[in-house]
Every structure is written in C-alpha cells, then in structure tokens.
Amino acid sequence: MMNRYSIDEFVKKTQQEDKGEGMFELETPRLLEVNLDGKVWAKAGSMISYRGQIKFEREGVFEHGLGRMMKKVFSGEGASLMKAEGDGKLYLADQGKKISILNLDNDAIFVNGNDLLAFEPAIKWDIKLMKKISGMLAGGLFNVKLEGTGMAAITSxxxxxxxxxxxxxxxxxxxxxxxxxxxxxxxxxxxxxxxxxxxxxxxxxxxxxxxxxxxxxxxxxxxxxxxxxx
Known part of the structure; x- marks a missing residue:
C-alpha cells in the first residue's frame, strides 16, 4: 500500500468528514468525533482536539453524591471522567484503541472502567466494585454500569x-x-x-x-x- 502522498493528497485522504450520523461518529476506527451541542461525559485525558466553544471540567468530587465518590477513590484513576460542555466538535481517542459505538435503547451494560471512552449525559451510570476478589487481586477490579437510552463509546x-x-x-x-x-x-x-x-x-x-x-x-x-x- 502506498504511503507517499503530496501535501494535497494527504490532506484530502485524512481530512475530517461529516457523516451526519448523530452526536457520536467514528471519524476513523480509532478516533471518535462528538458533535457537541450541550454536554458529554468522556474519559479524562481522552481529548486530542476540538473546535468551537467547549469547556472542560474534571468530574466534581461531590457531583454525583458521596457514595459514588467513595467508590471512585477505591477504584483508582481508571474511571476518572471529564465533562465537556458547549457547542462544537470534539475528538476523543485512547491509546490508539479501536472504538465501538453502542446505541442503548432502555438497555443496561457493564463496561470495564479502562475501556469506557464516552457516553451521552442521558445515560445513568454507576461504578461497581468487585469486592469478592479484593483479597485475590491487588488493586481490585471495577466496572461502570451504563443504563438507559443514548450512545456510548467503548474501546478495545x-x-x-x-x-x-x-x-x-x-x-x-x-x-x-x-x-x-x-x-x-x-x-x-x-x-x-x-x-x-x-x-x-x-x-x-x-x-x-x-x-x-x-x-x-x-x-x-x-x-x-x-x-x-x-
């Protein structure tokens, strides 16, 4: 496969393209485009680029209640979220991992805390610790339960x-x-x-x-x- 291009050819081949698929679009198999008009939750540190008026904020310690905050303390940084709010285009990625977009329709799914990239704010979420293995695994293991209707992006x-x-x-x-x-x-x-x-x-x-x-x-x-x- 040829990987040698003129500047114009390279720009044409790799430039951003609007697909009209909704809030979440796969710009490439490993890069998520979020057409933001409001708010989205994303994995902390996953932003690689954006355009428009977007404000980023780390999840507040008490934003979702003391119980969930305590679980975050024990689950480590893997479940840290950031809130992106505003109007524009946001591009997310996580270590070059492949991205899959899920359309939840009054569904529930558990996602490994390290593999959750982003989800719409209408989806309810909670951190679930697997306490049964606390004595078997150093640091434990945790996941995030997503429930409701909306889009979520996971990585692999x-x-x-x-x-x-x-x-x-x-x-x-x-x-x-x-x-x-x-x-x-x-x-x-x-x-x-x-x-x-x-x-x-x-x-x-x-x-x-x-x-x-x-x-x-x-x-x-x-x-x-x-x-x-x-």
Missing amino acids: HYEPLTLLVSPESPVYTDPNATIAWSGGLQPEFVTDVSFKTFIGRGSGESIQMKFAGNGFVVVQPFEEVYYTES
Missing part, C-alpha cells in the same frame, strides 16, 4: 469478539481480556489450580471470570494488565 485493543451466554453454556474469560457484558449478568471469579500449575505461578490466567445466565460478554484479543496477582 484490536477487534472485539462477542460471546453469547446461556444457562446451558456458561462462558469463562480472562479478566484482563474482558471488556463488557450485558446488564443481566453477574460474573463470579473462579480459580483453576491445575491450570495455574501448568502455566506457571503468578499468571493472571489462573483467575477467570465465569458468566452464567442469559446475555453476552465482549472480549478482546489482548491481555490489558491493570492488576497484579497477590
């Missing part, structure tokens, strides 16, 4: 894969590769001592997430290490 390393879950066929995943799952599922954590012995002590793959019931789970072909095993 490379192409995501969605696996359907049924009562007859539970799904097991590596926590480091798990991006999201449907709102009706409550994962539990299981350990496989024989598997741990086989692959060597200290590997995260000895701890697995088990999904049982009716729904789906989204994984990525990449192990994003955000915890260490104690």
Whole structure:
C-alpha cells in the first residue's frame, strides 16, 4: 500500500468528514468525533482536539453524591471522567484503541472502567466494585454500569469478539481480556489450580471470570494488565 502522498493528497485522504450520523461518529476506527451541542461525559485525558466553544471540567468530587465518590477513590484513576460542555466538535481517542459505538435503547451494560471512552449525559451510570476478589487481586477490579437510552463509546485493543451466554453454556474469560457484558449478568471469579500449575505461578490466567445466565460478554484479543496477582 502506498504511503507517499503530496501535501494535497494527504490532506484530502485524512481530512475530517461529516457523516451526519448523530452526536457520536467514528471519524476513523480509532478516533471518535462528538458533535457537541450541550454536554458529554468522556474519559479524562481522552481529548486530542476540538473546535468551537467547549469547556472542560474534571468530574466534581461531590457531583454525583458521596457514595459514588467513595467508590471512585477505591477504584483508582481508571474511571476518572471529564465533562465537556458547549457547542462544537470534539475528538476523543485512547491509546490508539479501536472504538465501538453502542446505541442503548432502555438497555443496561457493564463496561470495564479502562475501556469506557464516552457516553451521552442521558445515560445513568454507576461504578461497581468487585469486592469478592479484593483479597485475590491487588488493586481490585471495577466496572461502570451504563443504563438507559443514548450512545456510548467503548474501546478495545484490536477487534472485539462477542460471546453469547446461556444457562446451558456458561462462558469463562480472562479478566484482563474482558471488556463488557450485558446488564443481566453477574460474573463470579473462579480459580483453576491445575491450570495455574501448568502455566506457571503468578499468571493472571489462573483467575477467570465465569458468566452464567442469559446475555453476552465482549472480549478482546489482548491481555490489558491493570492488576497484579497477590
């Protein structure tokens, strides 16, 4: 593939293009355009460019109540959000990860705190800590529950894969590769001592997430290490 262009050719090939798809548009597979006319929540530090009159503000400590603030303290910086407000075009990205736009229609979905890029303000959200594993994983593991109607953007390393879950066929995943799952599922954590012995002590793959019931789970072909095993 040719990667050598004149200046005019390069500008034409890479310039911003309005697609008329709504508030969230994929400008490229790894760059989200937000057509802002009001407010949007986005991952702190994800802004790469904007035009227009947009004001950025870190999420206030008490903006969503003391309970959620306390959970943020224990969940670390991965769930830190910023509020962008105004009128213009906002461009978001996260370490070159692939972006998927979800249209929630009175739905609920859990997203790994590291993989949530942005969502519309009409969507209700809350941080969920997985306390059952606090003694197993240093730093714990947390996710964000999104619920309602509106658009949300999630990220993944490379192409995501969605696996359907049924009562007859539970799904097991590596926590480091798990991006999201449907709102009706409550994962539990299981350990496989024989598997741990086989692959060597200290590997995260000895701890697995088990999904049982009716729904789906989204994984990525990449192990994003955000915890260490104690």
